[in-house]
Amino acid sequence: MKIDVLKTHGSCNDFILIDEYSNDYGLDDEKRTVLTKVLCDRKDSIGADGILFIQKSEKADAKYRIFNSDGTEPEMCGNGLRCAGRYITELLGRDHAIVETLKANLDVQRTENIYGDIQTFEVLIGPVSFDVHTLPLIHDQETLENKVIPELSPELAFTAVSMPNPHIITLVDDIDQDQVAEIGKKANELKSVFPKGVNVSFVKDLGDSKIFVQTYERGVGITNSCGTAMSAASLITCRLGINHPEKDITVLNNGGMVRCKVNELKESSGYSVLLKGNATYVFSGTVEFDFNSPEEFVFEQEEEFTQEEASYRKLEAYAKSAV
Numbered sequence: 001m002k003i004d005v006l007k008t009h010g011s012c013n014d015f016i017l018i019d020e021y022s023n024d025y026g027l028d029d030e031k032r033t034v035l036t037k038v039l040c041d042r043k044d045s046i047g048a049d050g051i052l053f054i055q056k057s058e059k060a061d062a063k064y065r066i067f068n069s070d071g072t073e074p075e076m077c078g079n080g081l082r083c084a085g086r087y088i089t090e091l092l093g094r095d096h097a098i099v100e101t102l103k104a105n106l107d108v109q110r111t112e113n114i115y116g117d118i119q120t121f122e123v124l125i126g127p128v129s130f131d132v133h134t135l136p137l138i139h140d141q142e143t144l145e146n147k148v149i150p151e152l153s154p155e156l157a158f159t160a161v162s163m164p165n166p167h168i169i170t171l172v173d174d175i176d177q178d179q180v181a182e183i184g185k186k187a188n189e190l191k192s193v194f195p196k197g198v199n200v201s202f203v204k205d206l207g208d209s210k211i212f213v214q215t216y217e218r219g220v221g222i223t224n225s226c227g228t229a230m231s232a233a234s235l236i237t238c239r240l241g242i243n244h245p246e247k248d249i250t251v252l253n254n255g256g257m258v259r260c261k262v263n264e265l266k267e268s269s270g271y272s273v274l275l276k277g278n279a280t281y282v283f284s285g286t287v288e289f290d291f292n293s294p295e296e297f298v299f300e301q302e303e304e305f306t307q308e309e310a311s312y313r314k315l316e317a318y319a320k321s322a323v
């Protein structure tokens with residue numbers, strides 16, 4: 001069968017988008033898992049951190065499901081939601097859409113460019129919960145805030161939060177990528193504490209409402225950035241009194257930069273986080289795929305979005321100079 005694919009990225013967290021809204025490819029979850037594992041392989045395939053499947057919805061304008069590169073399906077993906085949101089709004093000919101995700105229907109909206117002429121979208125991340133059962137995290141208290149998890153590390157203090165996918169966040173003076181990889185891998189092997197795995201982020205405060213975030217993603221590994229992690233990190237710095245709710249926080253990462261704004265929800269005394277950033281198209285093409293011999297797929301590239309990529313390189317350079 002022939003499947004149209006679109007390569008996109010949000011802060012260089014990259015995804016292959018497959019439109020099941022307009023096309024009936026007859027996919028079921030087993031096939032989606034096979035497609036994801038084969039097409040996301042960076043050595044012998046297109047390569048990506050995950051696949052975004054765009055589908056029709058009975059509750060919202062459209063639905064998106066994200067599969068991590070290892071074939072697992074998480075509850076949510078912030079960078080992916082901006083890319084899916086751009087695609088859905090373009091498909092529907094609008095600037096705004098409500099998108100169904102596994103746990104909530106979320107708002108996606110085109111917004112002012114984050115830098116130069118870069119197409120920018122904002123998404124409202126939630127529901128947010130500090131209740132350890134929502135991750136889940138096996139712990140003897142209801143919440144874990146700025147505390148050591150002895151099985152993971154004797155010295156790093158973590159906060160656990162679901163966005164609604166599971167995150168633990170630690171604030172450090174300097175980020176050592178090898179340590180992020182080591183602790184991230186360990187946390188995801190520690191099933192007695194994190195039965196469903198966890199995204200692990202290290203955060204450095206740069207002052208002046210700026211932070212740098214590096215994440216080890218469940219189901220992927222180290223990525224250039226993770227949207228829900230950057231939203232969680234912004235929230236945690238507000239809880240620690242480093243940053244402030246209702247004020248833009250610039251979040252730098254290895255793939256560029258986004259802006260987050262933490263909203264305090266008066267009615268529930270909870271939070272949501274507004275995540276603003278690029279939704280960039282890289283190339284489109286088709287994949288000739290036979291599920292009986294998945295490894296023998298043939299990919300043909302059709303269009304390269306060179307202007308978008310060139311504009312994004314300028315943002316990357318700016319973000320590097322801002323660290």
Ligand SMILES: N[C@@H](CCC[C@H](N)C(=O)O)C(=O)O
Pocket residue numbers: 013068074075076077078079080165166199217218219220225226227228229
């Ligand atoms: N990259 C994402 C998060 C994707 C899901 C994550 N790996 C998980 O398993 O929870 C983002 O931008 O939020």
